[in-house]
Amino acid sequence: MGEFDLIRRYFQRPVRRAVLGVGDDCALLAPAAGMQLAISSDMLVQGRHFFADVNPRLLGHKALAVNLSDLAASGARPLAFTLALSLPQADEAWISDFSQGLLALADAHECELIGGDTTGGPLNICITVFGEVPAGQALLRSGARAGDEIWVSGQLGDARLALEALLGKITLPPELLAQTRQRLEAPTPRVALGLALRGLASSALDVSDGLLGDLGHILELSGVGATVDSRLTTPLIAASVNPLWATSQFGLDLQQQCTLAGGDDYELCFTAPAQRHAEVLAAGLASGTAVSCIGRIDAKPGLRLLGADGQAMQPLWQSFDHFGVN
């Protein structure tokens, strides 16, 4: 099947929200009056962001999910996206599954595929996503103020735990592996929470490279510091922990490190004034998303981490860097 047939069969659908969709030189999008367009782009590469044998349906989901997560972090409502896809061969079954996973998540968020590109080459998926947000209301990384509380959504570390297991570094009980693998391969973008945090959160971002490193971006851009109490980060591994590895060289350190610096979480980390604590809890409830307060913004620069004993501690891993060592 040729490039154009491929696009037509799996990716071209009638236009709903855009002015013009797939099939011309450009798509046309018209944000509503008073709205700004929030734009983000993420590239997923085989062997770096996913395994060669990943389920293509899950990969389609994840490729869009990580982009929707950026919209969520900006408090933007999804509108549309473009898909550029480099494929080693035109494997129709694979493409069909990939498009189903992709478009199911797109439909769930009323986010329309409006254009893109396909080519031959090593497997690479690049999505650029568009959302809208009322002018001046986007959540930024730069708005944290001393005294604000620091929050995270959902549960951190699951994805990294699954990754360690899939890489053969640890062994997980099957049920825990299935559960964490789902979080690695099909993360849930926190779009509803992002919308509920408009006008409430003072800063926000999505945790893709690990909590501490990503929180560092908020601190840097806001010109503040922070104290994070690792005892308040959501417990990652419940009673189901396999005693074999809980007592291994990884042990409790692994739990802590996955939570604080694991990466691939696609949860939101955000700050809000302490006096609005109850409103944040209500926003979590209203959006069906668990939220946990894990620390506080300080005027003093730097990121301080309190360990199990309430004393300052050093995390073992650094944040994920795509040109770094891990």
Next chain:
Amino acid sequence: MGEFDLIRRYFQRPVRRAVLGVGDDCALLAPAAGMQLAISSDMLVQGRHFFADVNPRLLGHKALAVNLSDLAASGARPLAFTLALSLPQADEAWISDFSQGLLALADAHECELIGGDTTGGPLNICITVFGEVPAGQALLRSGARAGDEIWVSGQLGDARLALEALLGKITLPPELLAQTRQRLEAPTPRVALGLALRGLASSALDVSDGLLGDLGHILELSGVGATVDSRLTTPLIAASVNPLWATSQFGLDLQQQCTLAGGDDYELCFTAPAQRHAEVLAAGLASGTAVSCIGRIDAKPGLRLLGADGQAMQPLWQSFDHFGVN
């Protein structure tokens, strides 16, 4: 150098036209009142769209040029773009040269880099570009009407000629190779012409996969046919033709096939009512771009090609398909 330092050093610059640029989860863009956003995305893969040893400065230029060419074909004025880049290693000299070529063309078109992604992986460049066009004035592929004239900008076939030489299939005299190679590696997006054609052209697209195949998209979406007179396509190879290969198996056929189906031209092919012939010529003059009338739109479906003798002929090559044979 890590990912974030890399972005900061080579790709992060003060925001000028966007509301928010590189460095947050999303960039923010606000089209002016009454404007629609034209969006296009192109992915360039090593070994498929460029050679591994291509000059990175030219590659930076071309990666943006092919995207600006899509804006030109829509009659949109460039505003901004995102860049997603997968690199085998963080080669700082390469990145520096690439960014210079990229940003020089961006500056020439006042098109701002507002966000993106970098990762490790096989070399892959994905740019999504944003332009603005007054609501309802975008040039589409679907507007050609019987009786319209068919036009192309500039000169077709140069890029393919250079490619054939670089692949060792033909030998070109050094001067001609240098000239055509420049067209292959650093195409000129016809942005000014696209703007001048607003309200004048009835349809338009950019020629990236070869004239006849791309014109076919206009015919299909407009529900019309066409007659193209190959004698009117701009002569590609002047008196400088190397007699060695002019008489080879490629010979005159090569000239014709490069022109009609070569690909990678990034010229505009467009239609306009015949009675506006002089206005099209004036638009070409005003935008400093050569334009040639090469045929006419017919009510009868199908694409008819007239050869050197004025009789119907069949082109030897088909249009470029990224999953096809060439």
